[in-house]
Every structure is written in C-alpha cells, then in structure tokens.
Amino acid sequence: MKAAKLINVCQNCLTEYQTVARNQPINLFADEFLTKTLGDKACNEGEFIRQVLYGVNRYSGLIKGALGAMSSVKGLISPQEATLYSIIIYIAVLRLSELPIKEFRRLVISQDAEKMYNLLSYLFIEDSQEALAAAWCAEYEEMFVRDSLLGPMQESVPDVETLCEELLAKVGPSSSTIDLAKTEALKPKATEVKPFNLTKPKPRIVPEPDVLPGVGFKARPVPEMSKQGKLEDTKEYQELVVARAENREKEKEMYSDPKVQRFVMETEARPTNLATLQEEAELKMQEETTTDFKAQPAPKPAKKPATVRMTATSIMREDALYKKKQAEEKAIIENYENNLRDGSEFYEWQAEMKAKDEALLQYQVNQRRREMAESAINAIEAKDKDLAHKKAVADEMKVESHQMQQKLKEEAEQRRLYNQQIASDVRDIEEYARISVQAAYEKRVENARAVKEEREEIEKKVAEQMELERQRKADQVQLMRAAEEVSKQKKINAVADRFDPTTTAAGDTGGGAFLGEMSFIEMKERKLLNESKEKSLTEQRRVRIIETKLDKVPSKLIL
Numbered sequence: 056m057k058a059a060k061l062i063n064v065c066q067n068c069l070t071e072y073q074t075v076a077r078n079q080p081i082n083l084f085a086d087e088f089l090t091k092t093l094g095d096k097a098c099n100e101g102e103f104i105r106q107v108l109y110g111v112n113r114y115s116g117l118i119k120g121a122l123g124a125m126s127s128v129k130g131l132i133s134p135q136e137a138t139l140y141s142i143i144i145y146i147a148v149l150r151l152s153e154l155p156i157k158e159f160r161r162l163v164i165s166q167d168a169e170k171m172y173n174l175l176s177y178l179f180i181e182d183s184q185e186a187l188a189a190a191w192c193a194e195y196e197e198m199f200v201r202d203s204l205l206g207p208m209q210e211s212v213p214d215v216e217t218l219c220e221e222l223l224a225k226v227g228p229s230s231s232t233i234d235l236a237k238t239e240a241l242k243p244k245a246t247e248v249k250p251f252n253l254t255k256p257k258p259r260i261v262p263e264p265d266v267l268p269g270v271g272f273k274a275r276p277v278p279e280m281s282k283q284g285k286l287e288d289t290k291e292y293q294e295l296v297v298a299r300a301e302n303r304e305k306e307k308e309m310y311s312d313p314k315v316q317r318f319v320m321e322t323e324a325r326p327t328n329l330a331t332l333q334e335e336a337e338l339k340m341q342e343e344t345t346t347d348f349k350a351q352p353a354p355k356p357a358k359k360p361a362t363v364r365m366t367a368t369s370i371m372r373e374d375a376l377y378k379k380k381q382a383e384e385k386a387i388i389e390n391y392e393n394n395l396r397d398g399s400e401f402y403e404w405q406a407e408m409k410a411k412d413e414a415l416l417q418y419q420v421n422q423r424r425r426e427m428a429e430s431a432i433n434a435i436e437a438k439d440k441d442l443a444h445k446k447a448v449a450d451e452m453k454v455e456s457h458q459m460q461q462k463l464k465e466e467a468e469q470r471r472l473y474n475q476q477i478a479s480d481v482r483d484i485e486e487y488a489r490i491s492v493q494a495a496y497e498k499r500v501e502n503a504r505a506v507k508e509e510r511e512e513i514e515k516k517v518a519e520q521m522e523l524e525r526q527r528k529a530d531q532v533q534l535m536r537a538a539e540e541v542s543k544q545k546k547i548n549a550v551a552d553r554f555d556p557t558t559t560a561a562g563d564t565g566g567g568a569f570l571g572e573m574s575f576i577e578m579k580e581r582k583l584l585n586e587s588k589e590k591s592l593t594e595q596r597r598v599r600i601i602e603t604k605l606d607k608v609p610s611k612l613i614l
Contacts, residue, residue: 056100059165064092064100065107066138072108081112110145117204118144120190125177128186139166140174147178147215152207156214163218164225172222179208179215503605510598517591524587528580535576 056064068088075084085108089101111118118141125140126132132140143163151159163171177183184205191200287293309315535557556575573581 057165058161061100061103062139062142062162062166065104065142066135067092068104068108069111069138069141072112076112081109085109106150107142107145110149111141114145114149116194117148117191120194121148121178121187124183124186124190125174128183129173129177136170139170143171143174144178147175147211148204148208151211156211156218160218160221163222168222168225172219172226175215175222176219179212180219499605503602507598507602510594514591514595521587521591525584528584532577532580535574539574 068085071088072081072084085105089104093101121144122132122137122140143166146154146159146162163175178187188197188200188205191204195204539557559572559574
C-alpha cells in the first residue's frame with residue numbers, strides 16, 4: 056500500500072472511531088474496520104493502522120498539548136489538519152526511534168509539503184522545546200517529558216533537518232513571497248549611495264618615545280590635601296566592626312553552654328591556610344577599592360560670548376534664500392501688471408468655502424455622535440431583552456431538567472426493583488438446584504453403599520468357591536499322582552515316543568519331580584487358578600476406583 060493511501064486510511068479510522076468511541080471498545084472497532092477496509096487484519100498495514108489508532112487515543116493529552124502550543128504560534132488548525140498532525144506527532148515523538156528514517160520520510164513526503172514543513176520545523180528545529188515541555192508537563196511528569204520525549208527528539212534533529220530542507224525545496228516560494236517580489240518590482244529604483252573610491256591612507260608609523268637621560272631631580276610626594284582617607288576611618292566601617300564584635304561575643308556565649316555545641320568534622324582537624332588566604336584576599340580587595348585621587352574643578356564659563364564666523368556655505372545659503380524671495384515678489388508684481396488684478400478675492404472665497412466645509416464636517420461629526428449614543432442605548436436595551444429571554448429559557452430548561460431527573464429516578468427505582476426480583480428468582484433457583492444436587496448425591500451414596508455390600512457378598516462367595524475349587528484340584532492332583540505311580544509299569548511298556556500329559560520328564564526316569572517340575576495337566580490346573588486370582592484382584596481394584604470417585608463427587612458439586 057502506498058504511503059499516501061495508508062495515511063488516508065489512518066485518518067478515516069480515527070474519524071470513524073470518534074463517532075463510536077462511547078459505545079464500542081477500541082479493539083472490536085479496529086477488527087471490524089480492518090476487515091471492512093483491508094479484508095485481512097493480520098497484515099503489516101493492518102498492524103500499523105491498529106498501532107496508530109491505539110497510540111493516538113492513548114496519548115491524546117500529549118498530542119493536544121503539542122497542537123495547542125503550535126496553534127498559538129502558527130495560527131488556527133482545521134479539524135482535518137488536526138487529525139493528520141496527530142498521526143505525524145505520534146510517530147515523530149513516540150515511535151521515531153523504532154521506525155526507520157527512510158520509512159518516516161516516505162510517509163511525510165506523501166503529504167502536503169508546506170504543512171509537513173511547518174509541523175516538523177516547529178517540533179524539532181525552532182526553539183519550541185520549552186513550550187512543548189510546559190504543555191506536556193500538565194499531563195505527564197517532568198522527568199518523563201525531559202528524558203523520554205524531548206531527549207530522543209534531540210537525537211533525531213539532524214535527520215529531520217535534512218528532511219525539512221527537502222520539504223522546503225519542494226514547497227518553493229509562497230504566495231506572500233511572490234506578492235512581495237511583484238511589489239518590489241513595481242517600485243521605482245532608488246539611487247544607491249556609493250562611497251567615493253578614494254585612496255585609503257597608510258597607517259603612520261609611531262616613533263619610539265625618546266629615552267630621557269638622568270634628569271637629576273626627584274618628584275614631590277602627593278600633598279596631604281588630595282588624600283580622601285582610608286576605608287577604616289569611615290563611620291559605617293566602624294559600626295560594622297562593632298556589630299561584628301557583638302555577634303562574635305553572642306556566638307561564643309551560646310557555644311559555651313555544653314548542651315549547645317557545634318558538630319566537629321574530621322576535615323576541621325586537618326592543617327589549612329584558609330585564614331591566611333582570606334586575609335590576603337581582603338587586603339587585595341581593600342587595595343583595589345581605595346582611591347587616592349582628587350577630581351579637577353569644573354571649567355569656568357567664558358566672559359565674552361563666542362564669535363560665530365560665517366563660512367562660504369552659510370553666506371551662499373542666505374543669498375539663495377534672499378534671491379528666492381525676490382523672485383516670488385517679482386512674479387506677483389508681474390502677474391498683477393499682466394492681469395490688472397490680484398488673488399485677494401480668490402483667497403477670501405477660498406477661506407469662506409473652507410469655513411463652510413469645516414462647519415459641515417463638525418455638524419456631521421455631531422450627528423454621528425448622536426447616532427452612536429442612540430445605537431449604544433438600543434444595544435443596551437437589546438442586550439437586556441436578550442438576557443431576559445435567555446433567563447426565561449434557562450428557567451424552562453431547569454424545570455424540564457428537574458422533571459427529567461424525577462423521571463430518571465423513577466426509572467432507576469423500577470430498574471432496581473426489577474433487578475431485586477431477578478436476583479431473588481436466581482437465588483431461589485440456586486437453592487432448588489442445591490437441594491436437587493444434594494438429593495442426587497445422597498442417592499448416589501446409597502447406590503454406592505448397596506454396590507459395596509453386593510460386592511462384598513460376591514467376593515465372599517467367590518472366595519468360598521475358590522477354596523472349594525482349590526480343594527477339589529488338590530484331590531485331583533493326589534489322585535493323578537497315585538494313578539501315575541500305578542501306571543509306571545504301563546509307561547515303561549508303552550511306546551517310547553508317546554506323550555503322556557500326566558507325567559513329567561523326571562518321573563519317566565523313575566527319579567521323581569526335579570526342582571518342582573509338574574505335568575501338563577497340573578500346569579493347566581494351576582493356570583486356571585492364577586487366572587481366577589487375577590480376576591478377583593481386578594474386581595477389587597475396580598471397586599476401589601468406584602469408591603474413590605464417589606467420595607470425590609460431593610466436593611465437585613459443592614464447588
């Protein structure tokens with residue numbers, strides 16, 4: 056997606072969310088908007104639009120503060136421009152460290168160059184850091200503003216300056232610059248004053264001062280009358296010395312009390328020359344501030360006034376003025392001689408007409424004053440009528456508001472009673488459910504008890520049957536062993552490779568059973584016996600599992 060279209064989609068998203076912000080959560084609105092606009096809300100453009108929507112709404116205080124500070128300098132901002140500026144401010148102030156400058160340039164270049172130049176130059180280049188800090192400190196802590204907002208902005212200033220130069224080149228001359236250039240072109244060219252190309256004089260070489268030989272005399276000392284005295288002799292200094300001594304005595308008396316003692320630090324015990332340095336500094340200051348000079352008396356005024364000498368320029372100026380007056384008088388006389396009249400009548404008529412014009416102007420001024428006074432009275436009356444009308448409307452609105460409040464209270468009371476009834480019904484249903492669950496639990500416990508008793512009876516019968524079966528099998532084994540002893544002779548006389556299931560390998564040789572070996576018949580009997588034992592153990596485990604589950608049923612139902 057192109058950068059201009061992406062910014063346009065972000066503007067539409069912010070504008071639509073402002074209309075439904077009170078009724079719909081921001082995440083549901085973002086999903087619906089991205090599905091409607093892009094068809095796939097999981098793409099990179101969708102994630103960018105979602106982040107811009109979240110960020111502009113989360114940092115609305117920061118953005119409003121920046122726009123307010125900018126409007127006080129640049130002028131009013133339209134709502135459409137405010138939405139665009141909000142997006143750029145959020146990216147430039149909070150996300151510029153994450154977004155590459157190349158992508159940020161692509162977004163900025165796609166918009167109006169003049170608007171982007173005004174915004175970025177105010178944020179990064181112009182001296183607006185203190186104004187932004189004052190606006191943002193009203194919403195956030197000063198440490199966060201200085202370290203997390205203004206600090207990263209200062210690091211991005213070089214890149215933004217390059218971008219602003221590109222925007223300024225793209226903008227070109229503004230309309231005001233073009234109008235100014237046209238106005239300058241229409242003006243007549245004035246004469247440019249250029250200095251004469253005179254030869255500059257070379258600096259003179261100052262001769263070295265002559266070294267005087269030994270003059271053979273010594274200068275006299277400064278007279279005593281020229282000395283003004285020292286600083287220590289003044290009255291103010293003496294008062295300061297007395298006050299300092301009194302303060303030191305008071306301090307000594309205060310610290311003489313063992314309860315009031317000054318804290319002694321380890322650094323005071325170290326050797327130091329601080330007192331000597333302080334005395335040297337005071338002596339140096341006294342030497343610099345002491346003055347040993349006397350001003351010369353003021354010069355006396357001259358007894359005779361100074362003679363002003365006329366120069367050639369002043370003489371020529373006076374002569375030119377005199378000749379000009381002569382020429383004017385000559386022109387008046389020649390005009391009178393040629394026309395046989397003078398302009399006195401015209402001048403009288405002119406003065407009369409000027410007086411009439413002045414009287415008419417004064418009448419018009421007085422008339423306007425009366426009209427203004429009447430309009431002021433009419434405005435006051437209209438204002439009073441408007442206030443009375445607004446008061447009546449306000450009273451009606453108050454009555455309507457009171458009625459609406461009463462209606463809302465009644466609706467709220469009805470809603471509360473309805474909710475109470477619903478809560479009571481829910482509690483009753485829960486009580487019935489609890490009773491039903493308890494009855495079902497008791498029924499299951501009773502069934503489990505019956506199953507347990509039945510199982511015990513079955514186990515008892517199975518044990519008796521097993522004991523009887525064991526005795527029967529033992530008798531059969533004894534009989535089979537007896538039969539085996541009887542049929543030994545038969546086995547000896549039988550065919551050698553014939554299989555007899557009642558004998559063993561050791562028994563065929565006549566040596567008896569070896570290490571507890573058994574015949575095939577005895578092995579089958581013992582196998583049946585072991586299978587019956589295994590079935591009984593399996594049944595016992597199954598019963599224990601059922602009992603454990605039944606014991607856990609009540610706790611689950613209660614939770």
